[in-house]
Amino acid sequence: xxxxxxxxxxxxxxxxxxxxxxxxxxxxxxxxxxxxxxxxxxxxxxxxxxxxxxxxxxxxxxxxxxxxxxxxxxxxxxxxxxxxxxxxxxxxxxxxxxxxxxxxxxxxxxxxxxxxxxxxxxxxxxxxxxxxxxxxxxxxxxxxxxxxxxxxxxxxxxxxxxxxxxxxxxxxxxxxxxxxxxxxxxxxxxxxxxxxxxxxxxxxxx
Amino acid sequence: xxxxxxxxxxxxxxxxxxxxxxxxxxxxxxxxxxxxxxxxxxxxxxxxxxxxxxxxxxxxxxxxxxxxxxxxxxxxxxxxxxxxxxxxxxxxxxxxxxxxxxxxxxxxxxxxxxxxxxxxxxxxxxxxxxxxxxxxxxxxxxxxxxxxxxxxxxxxxxxxxxxxxxxxxxxxxxxxxxxxxxxxxxxxxxxxxxxxxxxxxxxxxxxxxxxxxxxxxxxxxxxxxxxxxxxxxxxxxxxxxxxxxxxxxxxxxxxxxxxxxxxxxxxxxxxxxxxxxxxxxxxxxxxxxxxxxxxxxxxxxxxxxxxxxxxxxxxxxxxxxxxxxxxxxxxxxxxxxxxxxxxxxxxxxxxxxxxxxxxxxxxxxxxxxxxxxxxxxxxxxxxxxxxxxxxxxxxxxxxxxxxxxxxxxxxxxxxxxxxxxxxxxxxxxxxxxxxxxxxxxxxxxxxxxxxxxxxxxxxxxxxxxxxxxxxxxxxxxxxxxxxxxxxxxxxxxxxxxxxxxxxxxxxxxxxxxxxxxxxxxxxxxxxxxxxxxxxxxxxxxxxxxxxxxxxxxxxxxxxxxxxxxxxxxxxxxxxxxxxxxxxxxxxxxxxxxxxxxxxxxxxxxxxxxxxxxxxxxxxxxxxxxxxxxxxxxxxxxxxxxxxxxxxxxxxxxxxxxxxxxxxxxxxxxxx
Ligand code: HEM
Ligand SMILES: [Cu+2]
Numbered sequence: 001x002x003x004x005x006x007x008x009x010x011x012x013x014x015x016x017x018x019x020x021x022x023x024x025x026x027x028x029x030x031x032x033x034x035x036x037x038x039x040x041x042x043x044x045x046x047x048x049x050x051x052x053x054x055x056x057x058x059x060x061x062x063x064x065x066x067x068x069x070x071x072x073x074x075x076x077x078x079x080x081x082x083x084x085x086x087x088x089x090x091x092x093x094x095x096x097x098x099x100x101x102x103x104x105x106x107x108x109x110x111x112x113x114x115x116x117x118x119x120x121x122x123x124x125x126x127x128x129x130x131x132x133x134x135x136x137x138x139x140x141x142x143x144x145x146x147x148x149x150x151x152x153x154x155x156x157x158x159x160x161x162x163x164x165x166x167x168x169x170x171x172x173x174x175x176x177x178x179x180x181x182x183x184x185x186x187x188x189x190x191x192x193x194x195x196x197x198x199x200x201x202x203x204x205x206x
Numbered sequence: 207x208x209x210x211x212x213x214x215x216x217x218x219x220x221x222x223x224x225x226x227x228x229x230x231x232x233x234x235x236x237x238x239x240x241x242x243x244x245x246x247x248x249x250x251x252x253x254x255x256x257x258x259x260x261x262x263x264x265x266x267x268x269x270x271x272x273x274x275x276x277x278x279x280x281x282x283x284x285x286x287x288x289x290x291x292x293x294x295x296x297x298x299x300x301x302x303x304x305x306x307x308x309x310x311x312x313x314x315x316x317x318x319x320x321x322x323x324x325x326x327x328x329x330x331x332x333x334x335x336x337x338x339x340x341x342x343x344x345x346x347x348x349x350x351x352x353x354x355x356x357x358x359x360x361x362x363x364x365x366x367x368x369x370x371x372x373x374x375x376x377x378x379x380x381x382x383x384x385x386x387x388x389x390x391x392x393x394x395x396x397x398x399x400x401x402x403x404x405x406x407x408x409x410x411x412x413x414x415x416x417x418x419x420x421x422x423x424x425x426x427x428x429x430x431x432x433x434x435x436x437x438x439x440x441x442x443x444x445x446x447x448x449x450x451x452x453x454x455x456x457x458x459x460x461x462x463x464x465x466x467x468x469x470x471x472x473x474x475x476x477x478x479x480x481x482x483x484x485x486x487x488x489x490x491x492x493x494x495x496x497x498x499x500x501x502x503x504x505x506x507x508x509x510x511x512x513x514x515x516x517x518x519x520x521x522x523x524x525x526x527x528x529x530x531x532x533x534x535x536x537x538x539x540x541x542x543x544x545x546x547x548x549x550x551x552x553x554x555x556x557x558x559x560x561x562x563x564x565x566x567x568x569x570x571x572x573x574x575x576x577x578x579x580x581x582x583x584x585x586x587x588x589x590x591x592x593x594x595x596x597x598x599x600x601x602x603x604x605x606x607x608x609x610x611x612x613x614x615x616x617x618x619x620x621x622x623x624x625x626x627x628x629x630x631x632x633x634x635x636x637x638x639x640x641x642x643x644x645x646x647x648x649x650x651x652x653x654x655x656x657x658x659x660x661x662x663x664x665x666x667x668x669x670x671x672x673x674x675x676x677x678x679x680x681x682x683x684x685x686x687x688x689x690x691x692x693x694x695x696x697x698x699x700x701x702x703x704x705x706x707x708x709x710x711x712x713x714x715x716x717x718x719x720x721x722x723x724x725x726x727x728x729x730x731x732x733x734x735x736x737x738x739x740x741x742x743x744x745x746x747x748x749x750x751x752x753x754x755x756x757x758x759x760x761x762x763x764x765x766x767x768x769x770x771x772x773x774x775x776x777x778x779x780x781x782x783x784x785x786x787x788x789x790x791x792x793x794x795x796x797x798x799x800x801x802x803x804x805x806x807x808x809x810x811x812x813x814x815x816x817x818x819x820x821x822x823x824x825x826x827x828x829x830x831x832x833x834x835x836x837x838x839x840x841x842x843x844x845x846x847x848x849x850x851x852x853x854x855x856x857x858x859x860x861x862x863x864x865x866x867x868x869x870x871x872x873x874x875x876x877x
Contacts (some may be wrong), residue, residue: 021406027331030402034432037396042436045470049444056461134453138460141453145443163855205769 007129032183036190043194046149050142050202057137064139067127068203075133076119077199080154083112084192087185097175103168109188110161113154120151126205150198153191213687245815250738255319256635258262259628260310261344268351269303270702272296274695276660281692282678287372294361295378301364302382304388305482309620313485314339316627317424319635321400323729323736324418326745328411331402333812335395341822342392349826350385353378360385363674363678365475370468372448377833383446384829387666391437391825397431400424409728411747415509415559418727419502422509423488427481427517433520441470450832465530465561472523480519482616483583486623487554490576493630495556496725497573498565501751504557511550511557516545518720528596529603537596541644544594551587555580570723571645575626580651582618586611589664604674607667613660614799625652626704630723637715637734645706650703655866658694662687726754739809813861824850842866 021027054064090105124144127133132140164184167173173180237471245253253424275296276870279288288296293340323328332337353359360382362371404425408417444455454460454468495502502508524532524540532540558580589611593599602608608740633639634748671678678684721730730753732740749755758766824847831840 022408022412023406025406027402027406030406031332031398034398034401036397038432038436041433042440045437045440045473049440049470052463052466056463058461134447134451138454138462141447141455145447145453145455151533181283 026179028179028183029186032186036186039190039194043150043197046142046146046202047198050146051143053138054202057139060147061137062130062132062140064202065206066144067130067132068124069123070203072119073123073199073203076116076123077195079112079119080116080192080195083109083116084189086112087188090108091178091181091185094173094178094181096177099168099173102173102181103165106161106168108184110158110165113158113161113188115160116156117151120147146198146202150191150194157184157188157191160187210652214806227428243526244814246819247816249329249337249812249814249818251318251322251330251333251336252635252736252738252740254336255315255317258311258318258343259338261340261347262308262315265303265307265311265347267702268835269300269308270699272300272303272434274699277359277692279676280678280688282689283678283685285361287676288676290676291361294363295354295359295446297674298360298363298382302350302360302386303347303615305364305478306386307343307350309482309616309624310393311343312624313424313427313482313620314343314393316489316624316631317400317428317485318396320631320729321421321424322403322407323732323740324421324727325405325407325412326728326741326747327407327808328740328744329811330399331407331797332399334818334854335399336414337815338393338820338821339396339820342388342395342825345822345826346385346388346392349829350381352734352826353381353385356381362622365471366445366467367471368445368448368464369458371445372456380449380833383442383449384833387442387446388825390439393431394435397428397435400428403431404428409741409744409747413747415506416747416750416752417486418492419505419508419512420485420488423484423491423512426482426512426692429521430477430481430484430516434474434481437470438474441467441474444470446832450835465527468530468811469523469526472526473520475526477519479612479615480515482620483623484515484618485511486579486627489623489627489630490558490579491554491561491625492727493572494561495575495632495751496723497568497570498562499568500561500565501726501754502557503560505750507553508557511553515547516551518543522547525594525599541594541596545591548587548591548594555584570629570642570870571649572626572630572723574646574649575622575629578649579619579622579626582614582622582653582656586614586616586618589614597834598689602667604672605667606663606671606673609673610660610663610667613663615659617656622652631729633718633722634729634734634736637718638714639713639718639722640708641712644711645762648701648704648708651697651704655694655699655701658697659691660694662691662694668693702711721753724757725854726751728752731756738811741811810860815854815859817850821847821850821854860873 023030085103086109090102090109090157093099093101093105104175132143134141134144161184165174245257248254275288276293279285279293282761292851318330318336322328350360357376358375358379362374362379362382366379366382371382403419404417444453447453448455448457454462456462456464458464467729491502521543524536525544528537528540569577589607593608593611594601629640629645666684667673669683671682671684676724678688710814718734720733722734723730728745729736729746731745747751757769759769761767824843827843827846828840829843831837
């Protein structure tokens with residue numbers, strides 16, 4: 001339509017970066033919120049399954065208190081929490097137009113996330129050495145599936161962060177695209193919050 | 207200014223777009239993809255809507271054949287037409303097909319086609335994700351059906367109760383688990399896309415309370431999908447892990463509680479039944495006002511009862527489990543909530559009746575189906591309320607009485623509503639009307655066959671005939687009613703045949719005009735079939751039932767009279783839109799309208815893409831690999847998936863070739 005013949009900016013009052021939508025939010029952002037809403041029920045169902053089953057394992061089989069190493073997991077939880085902070089810093093940096101800092105913080109976030117996942121893998125191997133695997137009892141099945149699901153989410157987040165870093169390296173992540181960082185950030189914070197819930201309900205509360 | 211890509215964020219300069227890797231994978235552009243290839247790469251919501259609907263209808267025929275097999279087997283006592291094992295496969299696939307491969311995608315198809323047009327948009331929010339949804343649905347359906355050739359179809363019922371489904375040998379159940387998992391992805395992506403479309407892409411002036419009721423009901427259904435799908439995803443994951451890796455989730459020997467499955471399944475399952483009925487309710491609420499020549503009675507009440515159903519639908523799931531020993535408190539609570547959810551449903555029924563009350567009724571085929579919906583659905587709703595009465599339900603549960611209930615709501619409700627919608631919008635989709643005489647034959651045969659088939663189920667159920675049995679002995683008073691039902695099922699088949707003949711016979715182009723029914727909503731302001739960009743100018747909406755108000759006004763006595771001059775689309779621009787700051791654009795449009803033809807080719811739409819199709823194709827590969835534990839295949843599928851998604855993310859929504867010069871381009875969506 002007539003758009004073509006008009007000079008850019010002739011959309012009176014229309015900011016080309018935040019084009020008009022009925023809500024003023026971009027489609028991508030609304031979609032991300034909807035997706036995260038859906039994810040809440042995914043983790044809700046998994047966590048309920050764990051809570052329902054953790055006390056029902058057959059007597060004499062492995063129990064949470066036999067394997068959990070709270071100090072160790074506290075450290076890795078702290079690492080993940082810190083990654084939310086660096087994520088915020090990355091977003092602030094790109095919004096300021098500081099691309100070097102953006103890349104630094106993106107990479108830091110990805111590394112913190114990756115350390116969390118590595119820590120989880122290590123924790124899993126320790127558990128397996130102590131005689132706990134997917135099939136030992138109800139506790140082991142539901143523990144591995146719940147935390148494994150979460151770990152997979154973190155891994156996907158790390159991949160997205162690395163892709164952003166890569167885009168930025170190639171100059172394809174201008175400040176006008178800060179929202180992409182914001183969206184990945186939303187996902188990242190969500191995964192963090194889920195971990196806080198998991199850590200509290202599964203590790204801390206006996 | 208006409209907004210061409212208003213919803214898309216900013217620019218990616220053409221130089222930056224990755225060049226196509228090879229000739230084979232060269233991106234199709236908007237100009238010059240026709241035929242099969244055009245359909246396979248399309249991102250046009252109308253084409254996708256048609257593909258959804260046609261595919262769903264083909265699955266409907268398959269599911270219908272299965273139903274006929276079941277009815278032949280049950281037509282007489284001690285029948286040996288089907289073996290028990292075959293019967294189990296057929297009845298499982300019948301239920302799974304009708305729910306997941308027919309009613310859901312048919313509703314999705316109509317929503318896909320109509321929602322953007324009804325809210326005055328040119329496309330959905332995420333055209334490629336939209337295409338992905340269709341291809342994933344197709345892949346999931348074909349994957350599940352491939353089981354018939356690979357050792358046997360799923361045989362644990364559409365509800366898949368554990369521990370049976372955990373322990374059944376063979377890969378039958380695996381196909382069910384993984385197939386539903388794939389279909390879930392289709393539903394979830396579709397839900398997000400449609401939700402964002404309706405929330406964010408409404409034309410100026412199209413406030414929420416001006417949206418057509420079909421848009422509203424579909425929106426509620428999509429929200430239900432958004433929150434219900436993850437619950438069944440988890441249930442299926444647990445079951446899948448049990449079957450593949452021998453975990454203990456449903457292993458009773460390890461102390462598991464198999465009721466967990468029922469809780470998760472019905473926490474999905476009850477919202478699911480509203481996912482199946484709400485779009486049909488919306489369709490009927492569109493049809494009744496048009497053929498009663500009155501506005502919908504109590505629009506607000508209709509909207510809020512739909513939302514209320516959406517919320518309350520989450521609090522009744524355990525009514526499917528009254529006989530499992532939940533304890534008196536839980537049972538009483540769920541009984542009460544079940545009674546309560548019938549209230550908004552009943553409100554809707556009264557609103558439909560009031561819409562027709564004192565209207566100038568006419569009875570073309572869509573109207574007949576709408577009235578059929580209201581009456582048959584009411585019967586189904588009433589038997590539903592009797593299930594809510596716990597002492598009665600303990601008698602009814604697991605009998606044919608339940609089967610009667612859900613066929614009255616699903617066939618008498620959803621399918622009648624969807625057929626009404628097909629007849630109603632067919633002229634918009636195809637540019638020609640379906641034959642009225644054949645349509646009426648279809649309706650009356652279907653109504654007759656439907657009641658012959660499912661009416662007797664009430665009696666059979668109350669006489670104690672259990673559901674899910676493959677045969678029964680003579681002499682229990684079940685023989686006659688079963689025979690009647692079997693005869694009825696063939697009458698339904700005949701009615702569907704009439705429909706097919708109607709579609710096939712009516713291929714002559716007709717001039718139906720934009721608005722053959724003298725209807726009320728925006729889709730009737732544009733040509734039939736609509737151009738790819740739907741609206742030459744984005745309409746400005748000033749009232750609910752926008753088209754009606756453009757055509758009619760009220761005289762001193764409050765009667766509606768036709769406006770003297772047909773109001774053109776932009777006639778109402780002097781009225782400020784209610785809910786949007788976009789009107790400055792619209793004033794530009796008035797000029798644009800004068801030279802509309804001239805501008806037409808410049809309306810640029812998102813370009814076709816291979817990636818949705820390829821991304822969807824990778825999913826069954828992963829699942830075959832998992833089922834047969836050939837990890838190499840699964841990993842290969844995973845890599846394929848990953849590669850496709852990556853290529854997709856790097857592909858701009860509009861190919862540079864499809865962009866006019868110095869035009870805004872679209873960003874690479876993160877999705
Ligand atoms: C007035 C509203 C409704 C009420 C009170 C109601 C109540 C019930 C109850 C209590 C049951 C469980 C019976 C049992 O297994 O013992 C049931 C089953 C069922 N209902 Fe409804 N229902 C209503 C509307 C609907 C609608 C609108 C649909 C779908 C469009 C639907 C689909 C089903 C299905 C498919 C089942 C059987 C599930 C199975 O066991 O396979 N119902 N209903
Ligand atoms: Cu229910």
